Amino acid sequence: MISDEMLVEQTLTGDISAFEEIVNRYKNSVFAIAYRMTGQYQEAEDISQDIFINLYEKMYQFDGNKKLSPWIHRIAVNTSISALRKKKNMVSLSFDEAFVPNYEAFSGFDMHNPQFQVESKELKAEINAAIMELPESYRAVITLRYQMDFNNQEIAGILGTSRDNVEVRIHRARKALRRVILKRCQERGIINELSRD
Amino acid sequence: MNCQEIEKYCLDYCDNNLSSELRRPFEEHLEQCKHCRNLLYLTGMENEVLADPVDIPALAPDFNARLLDRIQAHGPLYPNEKVKSGGQFHEYLFNRPYVKRSWALLVAALLLVLLIPPILNQDSNNNRQLAGNNTLQTQILPQQSNLMEKASLDKAHDEYLKQETIQPQSDSTGGDSTPVYGDGEVRYKSSKQEIPEQEIPLAVHEPDELIPGNGSSREVGKSNLSSRSITNHQEELKPYPENLPVGYELVQNNVSNGQYIYQYRENTTNTELNIIITPLDQQISAGSMGAADSAAVKTSAAESCPILDPNTEDPVSPAAVLNSSNKHIGSADVAYNLMVSGNLPQEKIDFIASSITLGKK
Incomplete structure (x- = not known):
């Protein structure tokens, strides 16, 4: 199986399918973080989309000498926290x-x-x-x-x-x-x- | 082990991270304390809820499709290009909005730095050209005419040193470079020219500045010159001698019958110098003046300048004889006859006459 880091390299060359493979590997864990952070399905899914958009835009900043997993989850946590702080008025969290x-x-x-x-x-x-x-x-x-x-x-x-x-x-x-x-x-x-x- | 210790080790016990030394007293306390049992139960429930993945619903099947649509709708992102190879990083960087603004500011600053000095130089060149063609804009900037003229003289000197293609008007000159108006073209004297026999430093005298209350002479000259066929702005220009030897101070100047008369005195040797500038057409039309006749001019000068009269009672007069010298001088527009007379030897008078140039004020 091709490594995460290789997928990143391929994505940087314009290979969207490589990025889609990254999405498939991490979308469940990313969504789990977003869902645990928000408690609402639709909100969590929207945040998950934003997380991968951020990942795509910042992929050129990725250090190929490090692992991709912590970096993706850091983006997921930070994006989720930012989304929650933007919607502080969202009271019903169940x-x-x-x-x-x-x-x-x-x-x-x-x-x-x-x-x-x-x-x-x-x-x-x-x-x-x-x-x-x-x-x-x-x-x-x-x-x-x-x-x-x-x-x-x-x-x-x-x-x-x-x-x-x-x-x-x-x-x-x-x-x-x-x-x-x-x-x-x-x-x-x-x-x-x-x-x- | 007490209840506080139970609460402390409760998580480790649930995670099965408690050592056997602590596990036994921990369990012994739980058997006896209902509160701690409930606490352990709650902790287990917490762990179970926290670690339970069952409650995480599955993502919608079209999650990937919607995500890729958003990415494609976002347009070509830089990450599509390879960064580490150097790829189009500069394009990505230069296309950022703030970078564009920065570059625009930088280019504007460079244009200012590069364009302003040539424009200023062009302005100064225009001023020099205007000064050389006797077209000082005294109507526009009368108060700056002196500065413009001096600046034009300095630049004319620089230009002459560079080109060295213009011959000196006469063989006797010195001092600073000064435009010479004569024979229909503007020429400049060089400071490198040799001074024959003796070195006589020259100075520029500006009559209106030296004689207070003499501003009416300008008006007189204007009225006299207005009859000539020259342009209006030239009518306001009055010729005056330049490059006189150092030490001579202007004591009087006036305009009479179209003639510009300047009287100078050198106090240490009590030497006096009388300079008469007559426009050639005025001289011709005047007829009676007999400008070509140096003797007549000499007489006229002697009459108009009583201080130079050889019969004067000045005891320190170095020369009782009044000598004079004539020459034609001028520009393409107006030519003048310059007559220099004074109580100096003829050769010195000739030398001074040859070194004098005309300025316009």
Whole structure:
């Protein structure tokens, strides 16, 4: 299979089909970032289009000695954040559909509590909503770490920062997410036992 | 392990990154604490939601087609060309709007730098030509006529040094280059010409500047010249002698019967010089003046210049005899008879007469 870097070279010579191959390889991950960042399908798709347009226009700036993947995802994150900041008045940030994952309790614990089972679906919806309340930077690092399954070193390359800084950002993002989730769950009476108050 | 430590290691436990030394007390605490169990449950739910790709819907099938349409509608982008080979990078760069503006400004600045000096030179050349043709624009810029004339003299000197094709009018001259009006063409004297016998530095005297309150002489000359068949702007020009020896100061000048009379004095030797400039046509028409007759002119000069009278009582007069010398001088438009007389030896009078040139003011 032809490498990403070779596709870039071919694109720079005017080969649109090479660029289309790059799109096919990265459109799902790019769309996933945009969707996680926006929470809306159409918005995410429009941002994905903009991401690839930006990629095409800036392709001559690509350093052929580096990997294409971090560079594309950096453009995706930055373009998504810019789009969100332009549309700050977009209040309704909710995922289009609820999540019904195959939840399995952690072994050794009483995770079959009927209360948890009943509330699990609602809890996941709250978690998704809480993600959308996070600042863009936290949302981006959470998306890259958990949704895109990048390791800390790769995230550091995408965000242009150090690995240690990525760990700090992830930790702060999780704590912020936890605070938002607890607040939302308490407001709606979900898993009240999490609160010590 | 307490609840705070449980909260601290909860993520690592869910990610299976907790060491066995910490895992055992961690699990022991969870068995006893319902709050921490709920916390662990919530953390697991978070991880599950965060890592669940199921909720990401699939892209529309026409995503690629719409994207490529946008790219093609965007027009030919520079990235279509190869950068590293040098390709059309300059075209891409120069076609950027701000680069275009920068280039336009740069070209305009270069044009200004390149075009303004020739224009200024052309103006100065025109001024020089006008001065050489006795067409000073005194009506247009009367206050600048002196500056223009001096500038024209300097440039005439430079031009002469370059060309060296014009012969000197006489064999005795010196000093700065000065236009000489005579024989129908403008010629310039060279500072390289040898001065015979003795070196007499020459100076330019401007009558109207030296004699205050003598501005009426211009009007008189104008009225006299108006009868001649010359152009109006030339009527305002009054001939005056140039390249006189240094030290002679103008003490009087006037216009009488179409003659321009200038009287100079050199105080250290008490030498006096009388210069009469007579237009040739005026001289011919006057008839009675007898311009060709030097004796008659000598008499006339002696009468018009009483200070040069040999019977004067000046005790320090170096020469009691009044000598004179004549020559024709002028330009293509007007020719003049120049008569120089003074209480100097004849050879010095001849030398001074030959070195004198005419200026117009």
